[in-house]
Amino acid sequence: IIELAEFLSQLGHDVVRLTTGQNLQLRNLPEESLGRTFELVSRLFELSAAERFLGDAIACTGADTCKLGICLPRGALRAVLKRLRRSDLDLDRLSGCRLNLSGCPNSCGQHPLADLGFYGRAGRQNEVLYPEYNVVAGAVIGEGAPVFAEELDRVSARDLPEFVHDLLGRFLSKQARFQSFRDYVQTEGKQDIRELCEQFRPIPDFEEDKNYYYDWGAKEQFTLVGKGGGECSAGLFDLIEVDLRRIRELRKPWLRGERNTADGEALWEIVLCASRMLLITRGVEATSEENVFSSFEKHFISTGLVDPHFSTVVDATRQRRMDLLLRLAPEVHSFAEEIEKLYRSMDNSLHFPGESKTAGSAGILPALGPQASCLRSQQQPQALTRDYRQIACPMNFVKVKFDLAGMKTGDRLEVLLGDGEPIRNVPRSVVDEGHKVLAQSKIENHWSVLIEKA
Ligand code: SF4
Structure with a gap:
């Protein structure tokens, strides 16, 4: 891109703009520069030489770098493009058709403006979360009253490339009968989308095919922890919101x-x-x-x-x-x-109206489980110690919240946490809730965190 920028910089001002469709718009180019410009652009962007439908597809950054993101739409889009390029579909006949992906309901990937669009969500199969997309289709933009794409169904991230391939295949096989993709969506397309989504359900269980539980391009199993706000509380509420x-x-x-x-x-x-x-x-x-x-x-x-x-x-x-x-x-x-x-009606400490927040009351506090212990810390005589090393996010944070809810202001709680996500998320979330983290130290492969209740 530096080579292209250096070349364009010799051609004067106002020769390049970035568009809302994630494209470069080159303008005011002298005629004699066109050959070299084309060569540089072709080398730079593999997709610039591909069918226009593929080159115009848009994906937002997603959970790769966006703290609000749930899925990884860039990885999903790469997988879709790969699938389409090795198909025998005539993609030139899809010129002008908009394919858009967003990593969450916020619309940075412009899915509400898509002919065919997707936005990320979490699905759940036998209590295990997996990356999934809501399917939207049929937007109208341009002159006249704009219409946002309609939400129609959902498909797992893993099946998304095959779904797009199959749907476009259906559309192309009867394209002559429709004026546009939107026209198709309004007549037969909705039914086709729902039928195809149904065909891709249910997804295999985790033991049968783990791929469904890893997002495109992700090395780690899909989780909401650290997403949707980047804190334990957000992960906790996202889990609730999946069901809601x-x-x-x-x-x-x-x-x-x-x-x-x-x-x-x-x-x-x-x-x-x-x-x-x-x-x-x-x-x-x-x-x-x-x-x-x-x-x-x-x-x-x-x-x-x-x-x-x-x-x-x-x-x-x-x-x-x-x-x-x-x-x-x-x-x-x-x-x-x-x-x-x-x-x-739930309050910030996860209690409901009328519930006591005192430790041990009415069976409200969660059982500690076999891994947890309740000891007197040797370093801090006043601190209660909880061992949550074997408890994953965000459940470790839920347990810390319950522990703190049953304590008095100024009381101390020492929590043992695993390395990685737990130590990155739990202390930060505890501080966000107004408590103090007095100290945290690594002991072999786990962490001790000393908290003072606010
Ligand atoms: S749509 Fe969601 S995931 Fe994508 S950039 Fe916007 S906020 Fe982030």
């Missing part, structure tokens, strides 16, 4: 008034997500559906945080009684609303 978003998505037909088309599977999933959503605030990492329902019963129904009459829908879901769930559809939706209301 899914509940809202599943409830859309009901909220639109489509009461006669109740879907037993959707009702089942609403109750599952609603039962799981707040378990993390109790320090519970549910590892199975059964564990979700039994933990929900223990921490929310038995404690009175949720009205016991909702046991009926939880039990019907636990037993997969679809016939009963269909009859209980209004109750299922009330249950979802109750859980969202409870979530909104």
Whole structure:
């Protein structure tokens, strides 16, 4: 790029601009410079010589460098382009069609303006998170009233290249019948998108194919920790929001008034997500559906945080009684609303109205688990010590929050944490919540952090 810049700098002012479509716009070039300019640009950008559809595709920086990012759209776009370039699709016939990817719902990759667009989210399969994209399509820009792309479905990051290939293949096979891609989306395209997304579900379990749980270009397994704000709290709330978003998505037909088309599977999933959503605030990492329902019963129904009459829908879901769930559809939706209301009422220390914050009260504090110990620190006689070396983010932070909630101002807590994400995230998040980190030191391959409660 320096070579190109040096060459252009000899041609006078105002010869290059950066466009909102992530392209360079070269202007005011003397005719005799065109040959050399073309040569430099072709060498610099592999895509400048590719079909226009590929060269015009846009992806934002994503979670690579953006703290709000969830997915890695640049890696996903590279995978899409690779897939399309080795296909036999006639990509020249897609000129002018916009393909846009954003790493999160913020629209830096301009997905709302896309003919076919995607924005990153977290999916969950058997309690393991994986990178996923919401699919949007059919934007209208230019003259007249603009229309944003409509959200239609979702597809895993891993299947995204194949999905794009298959959808464009379908479109090209019947392109003659449509004036534009938007025209296609408005008539048959929505159905095609939903059908294809359905074909790519469910994704394999982690043990079957780990690739689904690694984003494109990522060396580490997908996680929300350190994303969406870069702090433990953000990771914690993002985990909750994964379920909340899914509940809202599943409830859309009901909220639109489509009461006669109740879907037993959707009702089942609403109750599952609603039962799981707040378990993390109790320090519970549910590892199975059964564990979700039994933990929900223990921490929310038995404690009175949720009205016991909702046991009926939880039990019907636990037993997969679809016939009963269909009859209980209004109750299922009330249950979802109750859980969202409870979530909104939660305070910063993860407690709900009426709950005691005293350690050991009403079974609210999470069990410490086999790895945790409670000792008197030898260096700080007043400090309580917790060993969270074996507990991953953001659960270690949840446990620290609970510990601090049960202590008095000025009390000290020594926490043992693992190296890497835990020591990078937990002390910073503790300080963000107003507490003091008095000291932190590395002991062999773990860390000791001394906290003073605010
Ligand atoms: S869309 Fe999201 S991930 Fe992409 S740059 Fe904007 S905030 Fe970051």
